[in-house]
Amino acid sequence: xxxxxxxxxxxxDFTVRENHIARYANALGHPxxxxxxxxxxxxxxxxxxxxxxxxxxxxxxxxxxxxxxxDAGLIKGExxxxxxxxxxxxxxxxxxxxYLQELWKEKS
Amino acid sequence: xxxxxxxxxxxxDFTVRENHIARYANALGHPxxxxxxxxxxxxxxxxxxxxxxxxxxxxxxxxxxxxxxxDAGLIKGExxxxxxxxxxxxxxxxxxxxYLQELWKEKS
DNA sequence: GAAATTAATCGTAATTTTGCGATGAATTTC
DNA sequence: GAAATTCATCGCAAAATTACGATTAATTTC
Numbered sequence: 001x002x003x004x005x006x007x008x009x010x011x012x013d014f015t016v017r018e019n020h021i022a023r024y025a026n027a028l029g030h031p032x033x034x035x036x037x038x039x040x041x042x043x044x045x046x047x048x049x050x051x052x053x054x055x056x057x058x059x060x061x062x063x064x065x066x067x068x069x070x071d072a073g074l075i076k077g078e079x080x081x082x083x084x085x086x087x088x089x090x091x092x093x094x095x096x097x098x099y100l101q102e103l104w105k106e107k108s
Numbered sequence: 109x110x111x112x113x114x115x116x117x118x119x120x121d122f123t124v125r126e127n128h129i130a131r132y133a134n135a136l137g138h139p140x141x142x143x144x145x146x147x148x149x150x151x152x153x154x155x156x157x158x159x160x161x162x163x164x165x166x167x168x169x170x171x172x173x174x175x176x177x178x179d180a181g182l183i184k185g186e187x188x189x190x191x192x193x194x195x196x197x198x199x200x201x202x203x204x205x206x207y208l209q210e211l212w213k214e215k216s
Numbered sequence: 217g218a219a220a221t222t223a224a225t226c227g228t229a230a231t232t233t234t235g236c237g238a239t240g241a242a243t244t245t246c
Numbered sequence: 247g248a249a250a251t252t253c254a255t256c257g258c259a260a261a262a263t264t265a266c267g268a269t270t271a272a273t274t275t276c
Contacts, residue, residue, distance in 0.1 A: 013164040014139035018146070022139040029134030030234085031122035034211070038126070041214045048253060056121040061235050063254060068233095082243045082252045088215075097212040103142070104205040106149045107196075138264085156223060169265050171224060176263095190222045190273045 021103055024096040027072035032057055032065045037088070040075060045087040047080070129211055132204040135180035140165055140173045145196070148183060153195040155188070 011019050028034055032055055039046055039054055052062045066086060069075045073092040078085045119127050136142055140163055147154055147162055160170045174194060177183045181200040186193045 011139055014143055018139040018142040021142045022137055025133045025135075025142070026137030027133075029130055029137040031119055031126040031130040032234095034126040034129045034133070035122055038211070038214060041211075042216055044216075049251095052253090057234090058236055059253070060237075060255080064234075067254085079242090079253095082250095084253065093212075100208055103146070103149075104201075106146060108150055108152075140264095157221095160223085165264095166266055167223070168225080168267075172264075175224085185223095187223095187272090190220095192223060 017099070021099050023072055024074070024099060027069055027074055030065065030068075032062070033069055036062075036065060036069060037074065040086060040088045045085050048077070048084045048086060051086060125207070129207050131180055132182070132207060135177055135182055138173065138176075140170070141177055144170075144173060144177060145182065148194060148196045153193050156185070156192045156194060159194060 011022075014022075028037065035055055036051060039051060043050075048063075048066070051066070052059050055062050055065075057065075066075065066077070070077060073089055074096065075086055076089045078087070119130075122130075136145065143163055144159060147159060151158075156171075156174070159174070160167050163170050163173075165173075174183065174185065178185060181197055182204065183194055184197045186195070
């Protein structure tokens with residue numbers, strides 16, 4: 001249920017670079033996930049419950065979106081007792097930014 | 109069959125900004141579409157047939173991906189006789205770049 | 217005008233996505 | 247240890263995505 005099993009996709013026929021970009025873009029391809037990322041950009045770290053409170057979707061749906069972002073590598077979740085503390089995966093986030101930036105720089 | 113009719117999405121519950129970002133990201137969320145964009149970034153303009161030749165997917169599937177990119181505003185298609193000449197929608201492309209760049213700058 | 221070319225669209229199949237409520241597992245708290 | 251809290255996962259429904267071949271529409275070319 002992640003990017004690497006979308007539709008009947010043929011990812012293997014595209015470059016690694018194209019797959020990376022698509023993978024990151026795909027993770028940001030839903031407003032709820034953009035909203036979650038923005039929360040984490042602002043708050044540094046955030047327990048899951050707080051995210052659920054901020055996003056106008058059910059707990060289970062928010063959990064799914066968190067999973068998509070986690071599978072894409074953009075966020076990390078750390079268990080803290082009963083809670084789970086989510087935060088950006090800074091390295092991957094920067095890497096994603098670099099990939100996208102480079103795409104825009106490709107213009108000749 | 110575009111971003112604004114995805115799943116049983118609730119786009120109206122998110123900010124306009126979040127929707128814009130998700131819309132652009134969504135368009136780039138498939139390696140074939142990234143590949144098409146890269147072609148257009150390199151070649152300035154490209155007739156549809158040449159794109160089909162470069163992308164390892166059937167003509168109809170490539171046509172669908174072109175439609176997704178066009179619906180997101182990222183590319184334009186101009187009829188030239190029997191052919192259709194595709195090119196980046198420069199303004200929208202820059203706008204998309206700006207939106208994404210700003211997202212990365214939101215880190216506090 | 218018939219034949220060929222080009223690209224969009226149709227029809228279909230398989231799979232994923234999005235969403236929700238319900239359930240389950242893990243940890244606290246009483 | 248029972249009850250409560252928290253969050254992931256299950257099960258389901260509706261719809262979108264991805265892919266393809268076949269067809270259609272619009273132009274050229276002969």
